[in-house]
Amino acid sequence: MALSYKARRRLSLLILVLGVPAYIVVAVTVVNLLGRPGIWAELAVYAVLGVIWALPLKAVFKGVGQADPDARR
Numbered sequence: 001m002a003l004s005y006k007a008r009r010r011l012s013l014l015i016l017v018l019g020v021p022a023y024i025v026v027a028v029t030v031v032n033l034l035g036r037p038g039i040w041a042e043l044a045v046y047a048v049l050g051v052i053w054a055l056p057l058k059a060v061f062k063g064v065g066q067a068d069p070d071a072r073r
Contacts, residue, residue, distance in 0.1 A: 003060070005068050012064050015057060023053050 027049045
């Protein structure tokens with residue numbers, strides 16, 4: 001079942017306000033637990049982790065910034 005436009009907007013807001021900061025804390029904690037790698041390795045890890053979070057959520061964010069397609073004109 002596909003999410004409605006309104007549900008996707010609410011879910012995307014929830015993800016951006018609560019999910020992304022929590023993901024950042026977890027990513028920093030995991031990198032620090034593994035030991036501080038070199039600066040370039042650490043930068044590469046953060047760059048990869050910065051892209052990975054968005055891949056499974058692409059469907060939620062797609063079209064959210066557009067006008068509501070179900071709204072009356």
